[in-house]
Amino acid sequence: MQTPADYRLSHLDELESESIHIFREVVAELERPVLMFSGGKDSIVMLRLAEKAFHPARLPFPLLQVDTGLDFPEVLATRDAWVERLGANLVVASVEEAIATGIVVDDGKTSRNRMQTATLLDAIETNGFTAAFGGGRRDEEKARAKERVYSHRDDFGQWDPKNQRPELWSLYNGRLHEGEHMRVFPLSNWTELDIWHYIARERVEIPSIYFAHRRRVFERDGMLLTESPHNPCRDGEVVAERTVRFRTVGDLTLTGCVESAASTLEEIVEEVAVARVTERGATRGDDRFSEAAMEDRKKEGYF
Amino acid sequence: MDLLRFATAGSVDDGKSTLIGRLLLDSKAIFEDQLEAVEATSKTRGYDYTDLALLTDGLRSEREQGITIDVAYRYFATPRRKFIIADTPGHVQYTRNMVTGASTADLGLVLVDARQGLTEQSRRHAVLLSLLRVPHLVLAVNKMDLVDYDQEVFERIRQEFVTFTQRLNVPDLAVIPLSALKGDNVVTRSEHMPWYEGSSLMHHLENVHIASDRDLRDVRFPVQYVVRPKSDDYHDYRGYAGRVASGVLKPGDEVMVLPSGLTSRIAGIDVFDREVGEAFPPMSVVVRLEDDLDVSRGDMICRVKNAPEPTQDVDAMVCWMTREPLRPRQKLAIKHTTRGARALVKDIQYRLDINSLHRDTETRELGLNEIGRVTLRTTQQLLVDPYEQNRTTGSFILIDEATGNTVGAGMIN
Known part of the structure; x- marks a missing residue:
């Protein structure tokens, strides 16, 4: 005799089920969805969930990657491996090209990460995408805590926090006007630790830079940055080889690594579980500019 | 955990x-x-x-x-x-x-x-x-x-x-x-x-x-999406994807599909690349049927003798969420489970004062943040249960067709 307790899902299974429901809902109701794929751990979990949602059929939408020209080569390698295994269609929107064609102005002061926003919005518009899946999580940052699963963007791609649609039960409202699009966040209710538990459980391929490795790094603004011709050292900065790993991946001139010996998924899970500093606070220069940095970038149309 | x-x-x-x-x-x-x-x-x-x-x-x-x-x-x-x-x-x-x-x-x-x-x-x-x-x-x-x-x-x-x-x-x-x-x-x-x-x-x-x-007795499976790979390996595969709203589904179970009323048996239940022995709420699964029925998004798989009520007349408590008040004769879009339709507001029976629980039957409209009992007539049949029995098949949202905004939330009586 089975009891109600036998019919409980673990928290990971419940999160997975919710995310799969969101993927299917979008594909059923919105015309041209796309998955924003950075090659980072969150976008890989998204891709895994999308794979599960439509199996045994192929992904019913393409992947979109914004290439900053400053991506880690290890991340691009993982991206290509996933695209090949799934037989997915990859659209690359290049920041370099956007600069060359005048869509984005490189004034020498704006980070590549910010120029990504304009490149992204242009790619969404020219391809006619009406829904873009993003890997944002509500636990990441205060401005994200109020983000909807379906985040409505106006025809300038902007987010208005005071004018969001109420979201009840699991009834999502995908109505759009001409020119508008929807950002959809299937990982809204996942935390960083959930992401790592899931990657460890699913045994999916992630970029090697998430694992501890020897790397030549230097310290800037309290962060360890990788040595690179794109990021020349300034006066007084000393390059040294250390054992490090990355907690997030992004523009290599801004994404710091942490000293770590975690070389397996289990060790990473253990490290994340006892971490006392948020992943973005520790390793993302782009979120540190002001207390409201994320809120401002989201309003402009960032991921 | x-x-x-x-x-x-x-x-x-x-x-x-x-x-x-x-x-x-x-x-x-x-x-x-x-x-x-x-x-x-x-x-x-x-x-x-x-x-x-x-x-x-x-x-x-x-x-x-x-x-x-x-x-x-x-x-x-x-x-x-x-x-x-x-x-x-x-x-x-x-x-x-x-x-x-x-x-x-x-x-x-x-x-x-x-x-x-x-x-x-x-x-x-x-x-x-x-x-x-x-x-x-x-x-x-x-x-x-x-x-x-x-x-x-x-x-x-x-x-x-x-x-x-x-x-x-x-x-x-x-x-x-x-x-x-x-x-x-x-x-x-x-x-x-x-x-x-x-x-x-x-x-x-x-x-x-x-x-x-959770209700593990009354099988309710709103069909969300039809999976048809059309590939060489899965040439004849046809599965109905959705999230179990209530009840436990097992391969071999005799089921009925609404609104058609056609019956079949569950041939198998898939979760990604493996078959499972049962599906229960809130699992997202793909259900395959033994017979080749015409099933699409918005349909509901349930049991032959335990089915929700197909209706075009909805009686519900509605919470109104926008400045422009809700009035009789108003037309709105409605989303219920995976089914969409249009709805006409037939009547506002009363406004509920949530401080005193008093029912104001004199009212002719519902303002922002007000709750009232409303009757709607929908263009299509909805497959409903009372909200007190099922929070998934008993709930809906109302959408303003001009702005696209979610303007109301309903709980079916």
């Missing part, structure tokens, strides 16, 4: 943000850089204590005005459970936000200040939580330190609340005396209140029995 979603209601004055800040801090969901930022802000503002409420302040526009404008979601976990808090503000647009936050909640947490006792606001919160059929309710009597941990004060509030909730539908109620600021009965049992024999708030959240809240 399982998952518990709870909604909190109350204003800053009740110490709600302090309580949430403490739950996050004590379960180590707050990181050092977040705490340092809050300490620095508290200092700049000239406070002589660390204002934990700042941890849950979201957007700059809110910080500038010192208010919360929207539902915010917070996360923490203990070794026993993962928790999702839907944190709803107590004042501005409270109804719209509370209804939103409560719609997915397993448990509702209402806070009162021990010095004030029950207020109109705390009664209102209890009414909304019961209307949304949140199965578990906790009344946290906060600031017990400010009434000298007096048992009589607590007992008076508890008695009054128990009496009040007898008029509502509250299947499970716990009343806990605590001090969020001092940490009494938040995570550990307080030494200051030996007369209280119940558990601490955290212990209650970790152990409250939610396994029986």
Whole structure:
């Protein structure tokens, strides 16, 4: 005799089920969805969930990657491996090209990460995408805590926090006007630790830079940055080889690594579980500019 | 480890943000850089204590005005459970936000200040939580330190609340005396209140029995998406993807598809690349049938002798969420499970005063944040159950076709 307790899902299974429901809902109701794929751990979990949602059929939408020209080569390698295994269609929107064609102005002061926003919005518009899946999580940052699963963007791609649609039960409202699009966040209710538990459980391929490795790094603004011709050292900065790993991946001139010996998924899970500093606070220069940095970038149309 | 979603209601004055800040801090969901930022802000503002409420302040526009404008979601976990808090503000647009936050909640947490006792606001919160059929309710009597941990004060509030909730539908109620600021009965049992024999708030959240809240008897499987690979390997594969709303489905079960009424048997249930022996709520699965029926999104798989009612006349409690009032003859779009239709407002039977529970039958419209009993006529049949039996097949949203906004939330009678 089975009891109600036998019919409980673990928290990971419940999160997975919710995310799969969101993927299917979008594909059923919105015309041209796309998955924003950075090659980072969150976008890989998204891709895994999308794979599960439509199996045994192929992904019913393409992947979109914004290439900053400053991506880690290890991340691009993982991206290509996933695209090949799934037989997915990859659209690359290049920041370099956007600069060359005048869509984005490189004034020498704006980070590549910010120029990504304009490149992204242009790619969404020219391809006619009406829904873009993003890997944002509500636990990441205060401005994200109020983000909807379906985040409505106006025809300038902007987010208005005071004018969001109420979201009840699991009834999502995908109505759009001409020119508008929807950002959809299937990982809204996942935390960083959930992401790592899931990657460890699913045994999916992630970029090697998430694992501890020897790397030549230097310290800037309290962060360890990788040595690179794109990021020349300034006066007084000393390059040294250390054992490090990355907690997030992004523009290599801004994404710091942490000293770590975690070389397996289990060790990473253990490290994340006892971490006392948020992943973005520790390793993302782009979120540190002001207390409201994320809120401002989201309003402009960032991921 | 399982998952518990709870909604909190109350204003800053009740110490709600302090309580949430403490739950996050004590379960180590707050990181050092977040705490340092809050300490620095508290200092700049000239406070002589660390204002934990700042941890849950979201957007700059809110910080500038010192208010919360929207539902915010917070996360923490203990070794026993993962928790999702839907944190709803107590004042501005409270109804719209509370209804939103409560719609997915397993448990509702209402806070009162021990010095004030029950207020109109705390009664209102209890009414909304019961209307949304949140199965578990906790009344946290906060600031017990400010009434000298007096048992009589607590007992008076508890008695009054128990009496009040007898008029509502509250299947499970716990009343806990605590001090969020001092940490009494938040995570550990307080030494200051030996007369209280119940558990601490955290212990209650970790152990409250939610396994029986789900309906495992009435099979309801709204078809969300048809999976047809059309590849060489899966040439004839045709599966119906969806999330189990209620009941347990097993291969071999005889099922009926609505609205067609055609019957078949379940050939198999797939979760990604493996077949499973059963599917139960809230699993997302793909169901294959033995017969080649014409099934599409918006249809519902159920049992032959246990089916929802197909109807075009919907009688529901509606919470109205936009400035322009709801009036009879108005036309709206409706989304129910995976099915969409258009709806005509036939009648507003009454407006419910959520403070007095009085039914105002004179009203001709529902304003922003008002709740009333409404009858709708839909262009297509909906496959409905009463909301009190099924929170998935008993709920719907109303959409303004011109703006595309979600303007109403409905619970079917």
